[in-house]
Amino acid sequence: MSVLDDQRLARAYLVRVAEPPATELVSFVGELGPVDAADRVRARDCPEKVWQETSARAGYDLAEQDLAEAERLGARLVIPEDDEWPSWPLHSLTLAQGNGIREAVPPLALWVRGQRPLDEAADNAIAIVGARAATGYGEHVASELGFGLASAGFPIFSGAAYGIDGAAHRGALASEGFTVAVLGCALDAGYPAGHEGLLNRIAESGVVISEYPMGTSPAKHRFLVRNRLIAALTEGTIVVEAGQRSGARNTAATAGALGKVVMAVPGPITSAMSVGCHDLIREAHASLVTSVQDVAGAVGKLAAGEQPRASPRRRTDRLGPEALRVHEALAPRRAKSVQHIAAESGVPVSRVRALLPALEIDGFAEHGEAGWRRLDS
Amino acid sequence: MSVLDDQRLARAYLVRVAEPPATELVSFVGELGPVDAADRVRARDCPEKVWQETSARAGYDLAEQDLAEAERLGARLVIPEDDEWPSWPLHSLTLAQGNGIREAVPPLALWVRGQRPLDEAADNAIAIVGARAATGYGEHVASELGFGLASAGFPIFSGAAYGIDGAAHRGALASEGFTVAVLGCALDAGYPAGHEGLLNRIAESGVVISEYPMGTSPAKHRFLVRNRLIAALTEGTIVVEAGQRSGARNTAATAGALGKVVMAVPGPITSAMSVGCHDLIREAHASLVTSVQDVAGAVGKLAAGEQPRASPRRRTDRLGPEALRVHEALAPRRAKSVQHIAAESGVPVSRVRALLPALEIDGFAEHGEAGWRRLDS
Known part of the structure; x- marks a missing residue:
């Protein structure tokens, strides 16, 4: 077996035994490398803080089964030792962690379904996120932005949820662009139930990503933890609709903390689903965006020769x-x-x-x- | 006749002979006082620059008729020598003029219809302006803001136009609050035709203002010139809806140049009538406002004990x-x-x-x- 195979097996074990973000385990792996770190955790021969993060599942040594099951699903475990690992985008997490944001922990590995390489997915990517209970307006806008940005060559990240997420993915798929779903559960969790077909279509032309091992069920805290990956792997996050409390605002806040561009789409002030967007613009100084060109301008990717809009002249x-x-x-x-x-x-x-x-x-x-x-x- | 009567007659003459903003005439009046300045203009005994501004109408000596006609309409000419002259708000024009904004010229006098004193109208006032071709959404928002702000004690200024202006005035009237219409034509111009009843109702409980002498018809440049008065006499201007080119944006730009607070209400990005508002927020850093409380916060008039909204807690x-x-x-x-x-x-x-x-x-x-x-x- 190659060194890379050993490292992949070790990380498959580690990614199952600790619930992310596993601050102590990640730094332990950084010191010892994945193979030694996995052996030490299995043997309970690790610092107490690492054991706190791993004890609950240290006996779940399912690495080979997990890798086999992934293969059956058309998935693979991408590890930092792989060429396709998106090192540079994920470096934003390490930097933020150094700046005292404890939860900004890079993933130990990522389960990926779909043929395209992960580093390509995270190149010039934009996240489009928002409320599950979206309005027709919000879904229309998410779908138009997904279509327009994907057509312009930006991979579109979202969370595969109902509402805004689904509309953004569908818009990108309709343009035959690159779209990426990042899940808060395992690749095989079949969640959300109504989006199985959508996830299959995403995996055909783009990729579906999860840091959770097979069988992990969705949970609120996992969506929040997942949001850091959406924020880290993209240049900027657009919130299309968000209520006063919303997971999308969490993604936006994380994007801001990671030094990424935070954008929000305004809407009617009479709509509860735009309250979060307006708050982001007013309080978090998110860039107000209304078009593909606005987004390209906000993330500093206006194509050569393109100008910000000018007023028509009389x-x-x-x-x-x-x-x-x-x-x-x-x-x-x-x-x-x-x-x-x-x-x-x-x-x-x-x-x-x-x-x-x-x-x-x-x-x-x-x-x-x-x-x-x-x-x- | 009293000195004040002489000054009023002189200003009634001057306000007719020069089309505002009359930069040179205003400073000539500042030097000589209104009575001498009027005599010198009548006699063509004035600097060439002043003559440029006054020659076209210097022979129109209708001061007494104008004052009599005003009385017949229940109006009066308010002049800087009156106690009710809103010196402090209008000082923003003088300051801006000193900073090189040539058009920021204070009015020579103001024709006012309605009983309430002008300085009271301009105390803590807010302007609500926007497109004539407003949408139902825009009119609803203008009316709600007019109602809520007037109820909270802010006099509501607007331009009496169709669309947003009318809705803002009506909202303020419905709250039995103070509302002020500033016209781009004479008080007796009967413009806009469909708002005669509205202007009568405004004059009953509030005031209608114009710097144009009786008989002056509306014109585009007069609306722009009028906008500087709306901006100067208020603490801040809210643009509710505005197309990509819009007089409301001119009022907002003037308000900004005068150091007043510029606010804009967002709307659907699919609505052409919200394009101007979104541009203002994005490009001119207008404050995004969605509620009376936002407006009060933006102009720094949150009542004691009021807090900006907090997120509800679970x-x-x-x-x-x-x-x-x-x-x-x-x-x-x-x-x-x-x-x-x-x-x-x-x-x-x-x-x-x-x-x-x-x-x-x-x-x-x-x-x-x-x-x-x-x-x-």
């Missing part, structure tokens, strides 16, 4: 303030004398005399027997 | 991370053993044993013959 925009006043004092049907125009606009007669011929040349005014009329542009 | 919020994991590993109907709970939660058996009785005391868990069950709060 022909009259190039008129000076006096010319504008003269132009407005004209009427389209009723001709007026120069004196009348001067009084109405407050512009001196001499200036009116000078401005009218210029306006006529530019097609803004017309001179007839009875005086001057307005031409509208 | 009972489980006070549980530590391990206790939460144990609580979630429990099932409501199926009793589980301590070992089972430890494996499922990843929390060491010894800690699970310690945490379960504490969870039971707090009503989160129940112990029976077959093991532990979850109680939901």
Whole structure:
């Protein structure tokens, strides 16, 4: 068996015995390497803090079964020793941990279903997250952003939940873009029940990721722990809809703590599902985004030559303030004398005399027997 | 005739002969006082720059007629020499002018219809402005904000236009609060035609203001010039709905230039009428506001004891991370053993044993013959 096989077996064991984020175990593995660390945990020959994180399941030595079961599912265990490990995006967790954010612990390994390499998934990726109890508006926006961003080459991460997550994945799939689901349960948990077909489609063209070993059921705390992976593996997180309390806000907060770009889509202030987004913009200074271009701008990936939107211009925009006043004092049907125009606009007669011929040349005014009329542009 | 009467007559003349903002005339009046300045303009004995601003209408000496007509309409000319002149709010214009914003010129006088004093109108006032082609959503929000802010004691300024302006005035009227319409035409222009009744109701309990002499018709440049008064006379401006190009954005930009608080209400990103609001939040750093409390907070007028909103709390919020994991590993109907709970939660058996009785005391868990069950709060 190769060294890499040994390391994979050791990490398959470790990823089952500790509930992430396993701060102490991860640093223990960092010191000893996965093979020795696994042996020491199995033998209860490890520091007490590591044992606290592993004792409850240390006897669950299912590494070979787990790897075999993964193979049966078309999945694999990707480990930090693999070339496809997304080292750089996940480094944001290590940095944040160094800055005192205890929960920002990198994963020991990741179960991955789907053919495409993990580092490619995490290259220039954007997370689109939001409420399960989304409105039609929210699902529409999530799907449009998923479609547009995936078409523009951004892999779309989300959590495969009902509502916003599902709409974002579906939008990306519809564009034949790359989409990635990160689960808060095992790859084989069949959760959410109604999204089995969606997860199969994601695995066909993109990838489905979980740090939980086979058989792990979904749980609230696992969704929160999972959120750190969504935040870490992407350049920025867009919250499309979120109630006042929402897991999506947790992902956004984590993204912010990891130094990623936090974005939110506004909505009607009469909608409870937009309260969280508005709070993020107001209180957490999330970037308000309304389009693919806004998102690209916020994460600093505007394609060369693309400009942020400019206001459309009207022909009259190039008129000076006096010319504008003269132009407005004209009427389209009723001709007026120069004196009348001067009084109405407050512009001196001499200036009116000078401005009218210029306006006529530019097609803004017309001179007839009875005086001057307005031409509208 | 009193000195004040002379000054009022002089300003009635001056306010007719120059189209505002009349930078040179205003500073000429500042030097000479209104009576001498009016005499000098009548006699064409004034600097050329002042003559540029006044020549087109210098012969229109209608001060007495204008004052008489105003009286007939239940209106009056309020001048800087009056006690009710809102000197402090209008000082923001003078300051901005000193900072190089040429158009920030204080008015020479204001025509006012309604009984209440002008300085009271401009005390703690808020402007609510927006698109004429508003949506049902926008009108609903403008009306609710107008009602709520006027109820809380803020006079509500707007421009009496169709759409957002009208809805804001109506909301304030419905609360029996103070509302103020500032027009871009004369008080007697009958504009907008469909708002004659609304303007009458505003004048009954609040005031209608214009710097334009009787008979002046509405014009685009006058709305822009009028906007500086709305911005100057209020603490802050809320844009409720605005298209990509909109007069409301001009009011907001002016408010910002005058050092006032700029606020915008978000809306669906699928609505063209919210584009301007989103641009203001994103590009001009307008405060995103969704409620009366947000507005009060943004202008720094939260009543004593009021707190910005806090998130509602759940009972489980006070549980530590391990206790939460144990609580979630429990099932409501199926009793589980301590070992089972430890494996499922990843929390060491010894800690699970310690945490379960504490969870039971707090009503989160129940112990029976077959093991532990979850109680939901």
